[in-house]
Amino acid sequence: MQEETHRTVGDRDVIVINRRSFFGTLLALGTAGMGALLAVPVLRYVLYPLYARSRQSEWSAAGEMTEFASLTEPIRRTIAFSRRDGWREVLSSQSVYVTRGADGQLKVLSAICPHLGCSVSWQPGQGEFVCPCHGGRFAADGKHISGPPPRGMDSLPHEIQEGKLLVHFDYFRSNVPNREVLS
Numbered sequence: 001m002q003e004e005t006h007r008t009v010g011d012r013d014v015i016v017i018n019r020r021s022f023f024g025t026l027l028a029l030g031t032a033g034m035g036a037l038l039a040v041p042v043l044r045y046v047l048y049p050l051y052a053r054s055r056q057s058e059w060s061a062a063g064e065m066t067e068f069a070s071l072t073e074p075i076r077r078t079i080a081f082s083r084r085d086g087w088r089e090v091l092s093s094q095s096v097y098v099t100r101g102a103d104g105q106l107k108v109l110s111a112i113c114p115h116l117g118c119s120v121s122w123q124p125g126q127g128e129f130v131c132p133c134h135g136g137r138f139a140a141d142g143k144h145i146s147g148p149p150p151r152g153m154d155s156l157p158h159e160i161q162e163g164k165l166l167v168h169f170d171y172f173r174s175n176v177p178n179r180e181v182l183s
């Protein structure tokens with residue numbers, strides 16, 4: 001059955017749409033609209049890991065400020081935090097060192113060696129940080145002294161709230177001269 005007809009009115013070609021054709025078009029438009037509406041949440045779900053991958057939501061408590069008031073050498077602390085990895089919320093813990101910078105201000109260092117990611121530890125007898133993997137050495141404020149690491153230990157954002165030291169743990173690209181935050 002023909003649903004559109006062409007008529008000539010004067011010198012013009014006129015398309016006449018009958019009722020069945022009109023409702024068919026309306027139905028098609030409605031279906032397309034519903035499809036688009038349903039596709040949005042599906043697309044958001046599928047693409048979520050791409051834009052959420054690097055999100056780390058929280059600040060972690062590293063201790064009471066009173067513990068660091070008379071700091072004379074770096075103190076190791078383990079902090080816990082959660083990170084989003086794709087669709088999953090992953091709980092992690094990492095070691096950090098609370099120390100003082102050259103200016104005397106409090107500083108928090110990641111214990112992850114900026115060379116290839118081994119765990120750096122403070123050696124009180126030597127008065128420096130030493131990495132067990134390739135012998136990288138760092139001063140108490142994290143400055144690079146010797147060995148293969150291409151930069152000093154990575155400092156972490158921190159703040160003080162209600163007498164507590166809060167740290168935002170970041171991961172950094174290893175074995176490059178400048179700090180590059182990964183997440």
Ligand code: FES
Binds near residue numbers: 113117
């Ligand atoms: S991983 Fe630390 S010096 Fe190589």
